[in-house]
Amino acid sequence: MVESTSDERTSNNTMRHQYRVLSETEKLQMQKLKDQGLEFLNQLHQVGGTWASWIDNPETKLSSRELSIAQTKMEEAVMWAVKAITK
Secondary structure (H helix, E strand, C coil), rough: CCCCHHHHHCCCCCCCCCCCCCCHHHHHHHHHHHHHHHHHHHHHHHHHCCHHHHHHCCCCCCCHHHHHHHHHHHHHHHHHHHHHHHH
């Protein structure tokens, strides 16, 4: 597995043919966004009462459709923000 902030990420993607090496500031920005997304997901599981299960099993689903939609939208927001950094 290649960390998303690693310069090695440029060698394992068949869809994108070129990557640029990110600056240390960009790597930190990307990591912070992903950490904030994970913290938001933690909060969703706490709200839904599934946090204890989720810590033991990351495949644990959220307890409601509304929370699942919130997760999807958060994942999309993180994706687009990271895309803005890495373009």
